[in-house]
Amino acid sequence: MTPFKLTDELLAEIKQLIENQSDASLQSLLEEVHFADVAEIINELNKEEATYLIKLLDSDKTSDILTELDEDVREGILGNLSSKEIAEELEELDTDDAADIVAELPQEIVQEVISEIEDREHAKDIVDLLRYDENSAGGLMAKELVKVREDWDVLTCVKEMRAQAENVTRVHSIYVVDNEDKLKGRLSLKDLLTTSTKTHISEVYIPKVDSVNVNEKPEEVAKIMSKYDLEAIPVIDEIGRLVGRITIDDIVDVIKEEADKDYQLAAGISQDVEADDSIWDLTRARLPWLILGLFGGAAAAVIMGGFEEMFRRYTVLFLFTPLIAAMAGNVGVQSSAIIVQGLANDDIKGSIGDRLIKEMLLALLNGVILAALLLLFTWIWKGDFLTALAISISLIAVIIVAGFIGTFVPLFLDKRGIDPAIATGPFITTSNDIFGILIYFLIAKLVLGI
Amino acid sequence: MTPFKLTDELLAEIKQLIENQSDASLQSLLEEVHFADVAEIINELNKEEATYLIKLLDSDKTSDILTELDEDVREGILGNLSSKEIAEELEELDTDDAADIVAELPQEIVQEVISEIEDREHAKDIVDLLRYDENSAGGLMAKELVKVREDWDVLTCVKEMRAQAENVTRVHSIYVVDNEDKLKGRLSLKDLLTTSTKTHISEVYIPKVDSVNVNEKPEEVAKIMSKYDLEAIPVIDEIGRLVGRITIDDIVDVIKEEADKDYQLAAGISQDVEADDSIWDLTRARLPWLILGLFGGAAAAVIMGGFEEMFRRYTVLFLFTPLIAAMAGNVGVQSSAIIVQGLANDDIKGSIGDRLIKEMLLALLNGVILAALLLLFTWIWKGDFLTALAISISLIAVIIVAGFIGTFVPLFLDKRGIDPAIATGPFITTSNDIFGILIYFLIAKLVLGI
Known part of the structure; x- marks a missing residue:
């Protein structure tokens, strides 16, 4: 089986056929195409073209196509159909899919659409399903069995x-x-x-x-x-x-959907969006996390401002703040991701205490290796062993704290019944940036005896 | 149905029963427990306890349990079983599960185990399946149909x-x-x-x-x-x-598995690990990405070192480097995540050019909003409009470039047949840190006319 591939040529051909109202050609062209693939095509058409195709094809196929469409496309098409036409589509669908579509209809036409369904048992089942919360087994189930x-x-x-x-x-x-x-x-x-x-x-x-x-x-x-x-x-x-x-x-x-949601949260995208959504939808999903990052960065700037004096004497320390912030962020994201995934897969056993001790040990191991590399680099570059040592010791401390925050926060949220996935990504990187930079300067000050 | 929950008490009870060799109690205790749940229990036992339980229970149940165990636990148990005992387990399994287990056996005992399987058709089917690549439809399929x-x-x-x-x-x-x-x-x-x-x-x-x-x-x-x-x-x-x-x-x-892998790559974890794996396994999965981050941070330090003179006059610019790096990283991760997810779901349509233009517009929109906030903050904090303006204009440029890199790199890798998921997480944040800081200083220099 060769997977169906929607090409620009095919799309142009279909648009042309619709414009010419070549019904027979359209029907024979789409007859052998799976409904999920027809839905892909229709997602790329405008509302009028889409409605034209839906009205043209058989309702046993169009009903399945409707369930596969993007929500906004479906909404547009249903807005162009009469209550009777919508009822005919619902008649062909399993009760769960039918109920999902009814739930999206404007409240004022629901009753009319339901009353147009000829199979009264089917109509009754759909109405039964409407009363269940979308986010429950009742909202997922079908009456067919x-x-x-x-x-x-x-x-x-x-x-x-x-x-x-x-x-x-x-x-x-x-x-x-x-x-x-x-x-x-x-x-x-x-x-x-x-x-x-x-x-x-x-x-x-x-x-x-x-x-x-x-x-x-x-x-x-x-x-x-x-x-x-x-x-x-x-x-x-x-x-x-x-x-x-x-x-x-x-x-x-x-x-x-769960996997996509967790992935998007980890990347700092807070709503269910796709690459093809509008710039406005994408901005609404992304901007809040960026603003959080901006506040974090401003806080970091204020903290660093408090060390300006030290900074004039030990300029080299400041050159490493992006490195410190990046390492704190990376370690935090790694730790939180593994906890979030473990919680999602029910893999996390044992107490929070054990988990934190393990993460501390892991951070210590990684931290010592990374600090050794950094020590060598800085020593060779700047020729000042004490400063290089101060930076490296700070790095170890920063990594341990970052691992702690990355592990603790999602476990804590989960215990409180909050989705731990929100604690990954920008949330962790931002808070770790701030803590990381603060710890870095405090420890460097201590080691250098300033 | 109440989902099975493995408690410390239950585990202690089972360990005690095994120690006392209370076979009848163990059998009646585990009789009603689903094999997937027994596997969860056995994953927490040591090798000898696990083998004891596997030998005690019926082979129609233990065969299913074996398929659900963690790989290292299964390996330990099979090492304690004779070829005949292993063959009896394989006899009970579907060919795909049996072939997966055979593929894990030490090469020298495979032939003996296969020859002990009484149902020769079954043995032949298992051997047939062994020749398919694990990472193919042939490696997934069963012969039963x-x-x-x-x-x-x-x-x-x-x-x-x-x-x-x-x-x-x-x-x-x-x-x-x-x-x-x-x-x-x-x-x-x-x-x-x-x-x-x-x-x-x-x-x-x-x-x-x-x-x-x-x-x-x-x-x-x-x-x-x-x-x-x-x-x-x-x-x-x-x-x-x-x-x-x-x-x-x-x-x-x-x-x-695909979702877990993409999620882990985005978080900078390069191998398939779980929260309960050893510190050594976790380090191997995490350290390489941290070293990448360390190199990136060192490069950023060298770049900043090149601006040391500017820095003595405009200290305030340096206070904002963590903010600039964080924003570049966040935007890059958002852009790349949405592309990686779109590619995984076959949602990406149209040319790379269109996609990049859209991302530029999105970055411009976000950038202008964020820059306006930053301008206000810096102006009020430091009272110097020109510097505040320089920082804000740089931020817009950094965000646009970060969005470009985040969009372009995964699309480019995908075209080359490389898994775009490796381009998310630490890879994007590190390269965006470097580019971001470089662009920031160059543009600030230009605006301030230094």
């Missing part, structure tokens, strides 16, 4: 399952519930393939099944599913009733 | 499938091949549930199926599977023959 009652015989069961399976894209597991809809266990598809059709459900079902509560956080669901290699997990409500099912494709999205 | 021939009738097909399904944990799709084993299409499980058993294969199969070549990179497979929401993908060799299948659980691991 295959479930059988433990008191059914296999014949009823197979008949019911066939009907249910029609609405479910991927069956995965057959869940077994009691007469109050409480989750009891599961039947595996493999069992279905390999067991005689005469058997009774209560005799063959597996009474153990992993499930998550409807209020569980998506990151927790992701951890459970990836740790236990699950491809689908049933969701139960507060009294154990089976209310939905989460599939691994949604979890893959959660894992990628 | 369900395939039927297009010229079979449904009765033969169902009979064969039942036999095959016995060896396959999750069926997903039924692949259709021709008489040369070339992949032709698929039968969906849903079709199987909803189609009459009288139908002929060639009439019902779907002649379109996504597949990947055996030499494809794991990251590409991950992109394809997550973009198209696939839960399993067949792997074909150079002439189109079906040779294996990759399932989404392996891809989830690939996605997490």
Whole structure:
């Protein structure tokens, strides 16, 4: 399989075909293209072109395309569709995807759109899903699943399952519930393939099944599913009733979003932005961290101003402030990154105290090696051993403190229930710059006996 | 479901039970614990305790436990097992997991272990998998899959499938091949549930199926599977023959590893390490980047040394070098992170030129806002408008250059086929420190007319 590649030529051709209203050519050109790839194309079109294509193609394909589009593009297209047209798209979608789209619609048209959905069961399921917090298992789950009652015989069961399976894209597991809809266990598809059709459900079902509560956080669901290699997990409500099912494709999205978010926070980008977003969106995501850095730099300048006298006599000390600040920043980012990642992967065991002692030892080891190199360099360059020694000893102290801050702050935030990822990147580099420079001058002053 | 939590008490209890050789208590204690959780426990035991537990528990559970263990722990345990015992574990595993373990065994015992595997088909499949590069689709795939021939009738097909399904944990799709084993299409499980058993294969199969070549990179497979929401993908060799299948659980691991690697590179950690690794491993992963930072800092010191004369007259300029270096670093990291992430997600469209112009505009916008703040601060603090102006204008120039470097370097590396993630973090901050300081002094000199 050759991955689809959106070229400028293809895009120009499609824009031309839309302008010429060459419907037949467009349909045959896009017929073999996967909906995820058509979504990529539509993301590059303007609102009118995009709407034209959506109205032209079959609703079983366009509904899937809609779920894959960038949010602003989708919003633009839906604004051009009637409530009936939107309802037709929702009809084709699984309840979780449909509910996500309904949640984005302007409040005033939601009721009308829902009332236009012909399949009333489907409409009811979508409305049910709307009441769950987006940031919970309930907000991730779909209503589509295959479930059988433990008191059914296999014949009823197979008949019911066939009907249910029609609405479910991927069956995965057959869940077994009691007469109050409480989750009891599961039947595996493999069992279905390999067991005689005469058997009774209560005799063959597996009474153990992993499930998550409807209020569980998506990151927790992701951890459970990836740790236990699950491809689908049933969701139960507060009294154990089976209310939905989460599939691994949604979890893959959660894992990628979490990773992207942590990566962006570490780089000092505070909102979910992409390279193709507007300059304004990118500025809003980046500027606050830069302003933090500016304040930090101003604080460092004020601190250094306090040492101006020393500075006139030992100019060489000042030449190394960027080095000291950079090392403090680098060590801090390394320490905090490894803690943030460890927390995300549940790898951090033992007490904060042990962790800090380990980081101190690590910083000491790195610090001594780096200080030795710096000592040699400065001594050779400036020919003044005492100053070189003062700078090097300060470097060790700065690295140890930077490692301490980088380790302690994310652990502390995590204990307080705050996302430790915000403590990486600019936050750590800025605070370490300030502490680093202060420690540097204080220790240098001490060693040089000024 | 309450997620399993490994407590110090539980660990102490297990260690005690092992010491007392209380086999029955251990078995009943661990019976209900998921293998992934038992692996977590064993990771905390010493080699002898771990081996004791592995020998005690059933091999259908211990084989799965082995795949989940940390590599060094697994190596220790396998070193304590005989070739026959290892073969028994491999017997229970899917071929991909078994091949991964065999690949870790010392070369001299591989042949003996393989020869002890009773199921010769299984042994042959494992050996087949050993020849694929770990970093390819072939290295990820398993041999377990369900395939039927297009010229079979449904009765033969169902009979064969039942036999095959016995060896396959999750069926997903039924692949259709021709008489040369070339992949032709698929039968969906849903079709199987909803189609009459009288139908002929060639009439019902779907002649379109996504597949990947055996030499494809794991990251590409991950992109394809997550973009198209696939839960399993067949792997074909150079002439189109079906040779294996990759399932989404392996891809989830690939996605997490990729994200972890990029995150660590951005933080200046060059090898795959975890918070619980030894101080030595952590040092090897971190020290090289710190040495790079040290060289950068030394270069900055030399550059600043060249401006010593200016510095005696305009001391205030020097107070702001940490601020300038920090801003250059922050902007560089932001720009490079968004490019690296965009490249990883295939979000980057258009030419490098357009991208650079956009980043310049963004840097200009941010730069002007930040420079205005800095101008105010410095003017008020030092009461010297011209100096404040010089520093602020320099800041704008530094931010623009930093944005340029941060955008250009990863795009350039990517074009050259080098992982752009290495250009984030310490690499960008160090080079931006140097360029930033140089630009700062040059422009300040110009503005002040020195």
